[in-house]
Amino acid sequence: MTVPPENPPGRRDAPEGELLDGRGAEPRHAGRARATAALIPIVGIAAVVVLVSAAAITWATTSAPRDDAQPSSAPRYVPAETVTSLPVPDVTQTPAAEDPCALPDVVAALDAGDDPAVIAAVGGGEAFRAAVAAGSLSCVSLSDADHVWVVVNKHRPLDPIDLWPADLVVPEGVSNLVAAGLRPAAAASLTAMADAVRLSGAGEIGIASAFRSYGSQQATYGRHAAERGVAGADAVSARPGYSEHQSGLGVDVVPCGSGCGTLDDVAGSPQGAWIVEHAWEFGWIVRYEEGRTDITGYLPEAWHLRYIGPELARAYHEGGWRSLEEFFGLEAAPDYLDRSPSR
Numbered sequence: 001m002t003v004p005p006e007n008p009p010g011r012r013d014a015p016e017g018e019l020l021d022g023r024g025a026e027p028r029h030a031g032r033a034r035a036t037a038a039l040i041p042i043v044g045i046a047a048v049v050v051l052v053s054a055a056a057i058t059w060a061t062t063s064a065p066r067d068d069a070q071p072s073s074a075p076r077y078v079p080a081e082t083v084t085s086l087p088v089p090d091v092t093q094t095p096a097a098e099d100p101c102a103l104p105d106v107v108a109a110l111d112a113g114d115d116p117a118v119i120a121a122v123g124g125g126e127a128f129r130a131a132v133a134a135g136s137l138s139c140v141s142l143s144d145a146d147h148v149w150v151v152v153n154k155h156r157p158l159d160p161i162d163l164w165p166a167d168l169v170v171p172e173g174v175s176n177l178v179a180a181g182l183r184p185a186a187a188a189s190l191t192a193m194a195d196a197v198r199l200s201g202a203g204e205i206g207i208a209s210a211f212r213s214y215g216s217q218q219a220t221y222g223r224h225a226a227e228r229g230v231a232g233a234d235a236v237s238a239r240p241g242y243s244e245h246q247s248g249l250g251v252d253v254v255p256c257g258s259g260c261g262t263l264d265d266v267a268g269s270p271q272g273a274w275i276v277e278h279a280w281e282f283g284w285i286v287r288y289e290e291g292r293t294d295i296t297g298y299l300p301e302a303w304h305l306r307y308i309g310p311e312l313a314r315a316y317h318e319g320g321w322r323s324l325e326e327f328f329g330l331e332a333a334p335d336y337l338d339r340s341p342s343r
Contacts (some may be wrong), residue, residue: 099136100121100122100123100131100136100137100139101137101138101139101140103121103122105117105121106118106121106122106139107139108121109121110139110140113146115147115148115149115185115309116309116310116311118140118147119309119311119312120311122137124311124315125311125312125313125314125315125316126315126318126319128140128149128311128312128315129312129315129316129319129327129328132149132328132329133327133328133329134329142156142328142330143156143159144159145158145159145163145165145247148185148249148283148307148308148309148312149308149309149312149328150247150249151324151325151328151330152238152242152243152244152246152247153242153296153297153324153325153330153333154234154238154242154297154333154334154335154336154337155331155333155336155337156242156330156333157241157242158241158242158243158246158247161214161240161241162213162214162241163214163246163247164213164214164246165183165211165247165248167183167184167248168181168182168183168187168211168248169181169182169183169184169187170182170187171187171188171190171191171194171207171210172187172191173191173194173195174190174191174194174205174206174207175204175205175206175207175256175260176206176207176210177206177207177208177254177260178207178208178209178210180207180209180210180211180212181210181211181248182210182211182248182249182251182307183247183248183249183307185283185307185309186248186249186251186283186307189282189283189284189307189310190207190251190282190284190307192282193205193278193279193282193284196278196281196282197271197274197275200274200278202270202271202273202274203255203256203257203269203270203271204255204256204257204260204271205253205254205255205256205271205275206253206254206255206256206260207251207252207253207254208252208253208254208260208262208263208303209245209251209252210245210248210250210251210252211245211246211248212243212245212246213246214240214241214246215240217238217239217240217241217243217245217246218240220237221233221237221238221239221240224236224237234297234335234336235293235297235298235299236298236299238298239336242336244287244304244306249306249307249308250287250304250305250306250307251304251305251307252301252303252304252305253266253271253275253303253305254266254303255269255270255271255272256271263301263303266302266303267302267303272302272303275302275305276302279305279313280313280314280316280317281310281313281314282310282313283307283308283309283310283312283313284305284306284307284308284313285305285306285308285313285316285317285324286301286302286304286305286306287301287304287305287306287323287324288300288301288304289322289323291322292322292323293334294332294334295323295325295326295332295333295334296323296325296332296333296334297333297334297335306324308324315327
């Protein structure tokens with residue numbers, strides 16, 4: 001009879017390398033199998049990483065542009081260090097504008113004495129004004145009384161000084177207290193304007209003074225000088241040879257109804273208000289305005305209108321001008337250059 005040993009071998013006494021479960025020993029290869037099974041997930045993850053890395057390298061290699069590859073339509077990045085200079089723009093110089101005085105239409109219109117055609121050929125009222133003010137319209141003289149753009153003031157006498165226009169006509173359909181005439185274009189325009197004032201309901205306008213000859217102006221100025229002295233006369237009346245009335249393009253109007261008022265009645269009348277708003281539409285401007293005595297040399301005269309034609313009057317109105325001196329870029333003329341009265 002075999003007697004079992006007093007201390008059967010346990011975990012502590014098992015031979016090195018064997019594992020016991022309390023009932024007996026396991027085979028030696030069982031531990032190795034479990035170790036191998038534990039390594040499988042790690043190996044698998046490593047394999048996936050290797051495969052992804054290989055795919056990325058392959059994509060980067062095959063996607064990189066080759067020297068013989070066709071260029072892509074997508075923009076390519078150019079490193080800043082490869083740009084050696086900025087592109088130079090191709091600027092074409094624009095030739096200077098042609099001298100308006102060389103334009104055939106301007107030449108023809110001047111030869112024909114057709115003022116509206118001259119202004120239109122230059123480019124309209126504002127273009128004409130700007131060219132004159134800039135000194136780029138040498139064929140146009142502001143001293144030529146044969147044209148609507150003539151400027152007469154204390155620095156600019158008429159030429160000739162005793163000018164008497166040969167084509168004066170009396171405006172039709174306008175109350176005329178002195179039977180005085182105007183240049184044809186101005187006379188026709190005044191008739192049209194008087195009709196417009198009447199149709200507007202503002203009343204009637206009449207003519208208190210229109211053309212005045214050198215001799216007539218001499219008498220008018222002399223009367224003012226006797227009453228006010230030379231300085232006082234110079235503020236309200238032009239010396240002979242320096243008056244717009246003598247050009248045939250200036251007129252003094254008065255308000256009329258059952259009768260006609262005086263020059264001083266114009267400013268506060270419906271006719272005067274209408275003139276301020278609408279006279280430019282017929283080619284007229286109020287020549288001597290409030291606040292411009294230091295430029296024109298005359299006290300305000302709401303009754304004194306000057307004809308410059310519809311084209312220039314529109315440019316005058318739309319530009320907010322208040323004197324012909326400023327309109328044409330001329331120097332102010334508050335005093336006569338020769339302070340002694342003309343005789």
